[in-house]
Amino acid sequence: MNKYLSLIAITSVFFLNGCTAVLVGGAGVGGYTAGTDERPLGVISEDVSITASVKTTLIRDDQIDAFDINVDTYRSVVTLHGHVKNTSQITRAIRLTKTISGVKKVISKLVVIK
Numbered sequence: 001m002n003k004y005l006s007l008i009a010i011t012s013v014f015f016l017n018g019c020t021a022v023l024v025g026g027a028g029v030g031g032y033t034a035g036t037d038e039r040p041l042g043v044i045s046e047d048v049s050i051t052a053s054v055k056t057t058l059i060r061d062d063q064i065d066a067f068d069i070n071v072d073t074y075r076s077v078v079t080l081h082g083h084v085k086n087t088s089q090i091t092r093a094i095r096l097t098k099t100i101s102g103v104k105k106v107i108s109k110l111v112v113i114k
Contacts (some may be wrong), residue, residue: 039075046102047073053100054078061096069110071097076104083113104108 053072058066069082078097084090090110092097097106 043075046076048080050076050100050102054097054103057096057100058093061092064096066092069093075108076102078105079101079107079109081109081113084111085114 039047051071054071054073055066057062058069058071062086067083070078072079072081080093080098082096085092090108090112093110094106094108097103
């Protein structure tokens, strides 16, 4: 149950952050990011959507502790940062990330910490 509440909270943050950039249009963190990023807004929006989908998929998985994994997306290339308990979790996180629509490439910077 705790995972689902966290999933809702994380998803809300992504959507609210996106609304800030659109509504504020240059002010605040979201607007500043969009204002200084060379990517078109459509690409930024797609990257945010991919990031949210990857994070949601990892949170839903019962074999991975997604709260130890950070997800960054730039031009549909997803980078996974953080730590996991074993190499099979790295393989699983990469495989799950590749299932997300729009993902062109996955870069893993995950490390095993026991």
